[in-house]
Amino acid sequence: xxxxxxxxxxxxxxxLLCRGEPKMFAELMRWFARTARSRxxxxxxxxxxxxxxxxxxxxxxxVTSLIEAWQRVASSLGNYRDSDFIEASLSKSILxxxxxxxxxxxxxxRRPIDSGELVxxxxxxxxxxxxxxxxxxxxxxxxxxxxxxxxxxxxxxxxIHVDTAQxxxxxxxxxxxxxxxGLALLILQRLPRADWPSLSALDFSTRLDRLWAVERYxxxxxxxxxxxxxxxxxxRCHLADVPAGLLALQGQDRDAWARLFxxxxxxxxxxRVGAAGGAV
Numbered sequence: 001x002x003x004x005x006x007x008x009x010x011x012x013x014x015x016l017l018c019r020g021e022p023k024m025f026a027e028l029m030r031w032f033a034r035t036a037r038s039r040x041x042x043x044x045x046x047x048x049x050x051x052x053x054x055x056x057x058x059x060x061x062x063v064t065s066l067i068e069a070w071q072r073v074a075s076s077l078g079n080y081r082d083s084d085f086i087e088a089s090l091s092k093s094i095l096x097x098x099x100x101x102x103x104x105x106x107x108x109x110r111r112p113i114d115s116g117e118l119v120x121x122x123x124x125x126x127x128x129x130x131x132x133x134x135x136x137x138x139x140x141x142x143x144x145x146x147x148x149x150x151x152x153x154x155x156x157x158x159x160i161h162v163d164t165a166q167x168x169x170x171x172x173x174x175x176x177x178x179x180x181x182g183l184a185l186l187i188l189q190r191l192p193r194a195d196w197p198s199l200s201a202l203d204f205s206t207r208l209d210r211l212w213a214v215e216r217y218x219x220x221x222x223x224x225x226x227x228x229x230x231x232x233x234x235x236r237c238h239l240a241d242v243p244a245g246l247l248a249l250q251g252q253d254r255d256a257w258a259r260l261f262x263x264x265x266x267x268x269x270x271x272r273v274g275a276a277g278g279a280v
Contacts, residue, residue, distance in 0.1 A: 029054040033062040036069035036090075044069060045082050048089035055093045063097045066090050077112045087111070088118050095121055101128035101153075105136050108149050117149075122156050130161035137164055141171045144180065148172075151183035160187070162195050169196075182214030185222050189248075205236040221245045229256035234264060 017025040033051050036044065051058075051066065058066075070090040077083050091111055098104040104126055128136065137154055139146040151168055154160060165187055172184035188196060206219035220241040225248075227233035234257070237245070242261050246254055 026057050029057050030059065030062050033058055034065045036065045039069065040072075041080060044073070045086050048086045048093075052089060052093050055096045058093070058097065063094060066094050070094060074112050074115070077115065084116055088116050091115070092118055092121050092124070096124045098126075101126040102132060102136055105149075105153060108153070109146065113145055117152065122152065125153055125156050127158055128153070130159055130164075133157065133161040133164050137161075137168070139168075144175065144177050147175075148177060148180040148183065151180055151187065155183050155186050155190075160190060162191065165191060166195070178210065178212040178215045182212050182216075182218050185215065185218035188222060189218065189225075206238040206241070207236065211238075217241045217244065221248055224249055224253075224257055229253055229260055231260060231264075234260050239264070 036047055039047055070087065073083055073087045073090065077087055095104055095107055098107050133154060137150040139150045141147065147168065151172055154165060154168065169184040169187055172180040204219065206216045206223065216238040220237045223233055223237050224245045246258055249257065
C-alpha cells in the first residue's frame with residue numbers, strides 16, 4: 001500500500017546492497033536523509049517514517065538536514081495534513097542523535113507544546129543519573145506538559161531519584177491529566193512501598209472511558225496492590241486489565257482477587273445467557 005514500481009524495485013535491491021555493497025547502501029541511505037532539506041508535505045511524510053529505520057547510519061550532516069525540515073514543520077504544525085505525524089517522526093530520529101540524556105530532555109521540551117509523543121521514543125531515551133534527574137526533571141508543577149514529559153522520561157530510567165519521583169508522582173496524582181496520572185502510577189510500581197509518597201486512599205475508578213490506557217492498566221494494578229480484595233474495589237477496576245494485574249501480584253491476595261474476578265465473570269455470563277434465553 002502506498003508503493004509504486006520504484007518502491008518495489010528498491011525493495012528488491014535493498015537486501016542485495018546490504019549483503020554485497022554495505023558501504024554503498026549506507027551512503028545511499030544518507031543521501032536519502034539529506035533530501036529532507038528539499039522535501040515538503042507528502043514527500044517529507046514518506047521520508048519521516050522511513051528515516052527512523054536508518055537513524056543509526058546518519059552523520060551530523062544528515063541530522064542537520066532533518067532538523068531543518070523539522071523546524072519548517074514545527075513552525076506550521078497543524079496547517080496541513082499529517083504535519084503532526086511528520087513532526088513526531090522526525091523528532092524521534094533527531095532524539096536518537098542527541099549526545100546525552102540531558103540533551104534529549106531539552107529536545108523534548110523544545111518541541112511544539114501541542115506536539116504528540118510517539119510511544120517508541122522512550123526506547124531511545126538515554127540513561128540519566130539520579131543526580132541529573134533531581135535538577136533537570138524538577139519541573140514547575142503548574143506546567144502540565146513538562147510534568148507529563150518528566151514522568152515519561154523518568155519511567156524508563158534504570159535508576160530513579162526517589163525524592164524527585166515522589167514529588168512528580170504526588171503532583172500528577174492530584175491533577176486531571178490522565179497520561180501523567182498513568183505514568184505516575186507506573187513509577188509507583190518501580191518504587192519500594194516504603195518509598196511511595198503519602199497517598200490518600202485510591203478512591204478512583206479505572207473504568208472511565210476518558211482514561212488513557214496507561215492509567216487504566218497501572219491504576220488497576222495499584223488498586224489490586226493497595227486495596228484489600230473486595231467486590232467494591234474490583235468494581236472500580238478496568239476488568240480487561242485485571243488478568244495482567246493478577247500476574248504482577250504475589251501471595252494470598254492474588255488468589256483472593258482471582259476468586260473475586262472469576263465470580264464476577266461467571267455472574268456476567270449467567271446474566272448474558274439468561275437474557276439470551278428470555279429473548280428466544
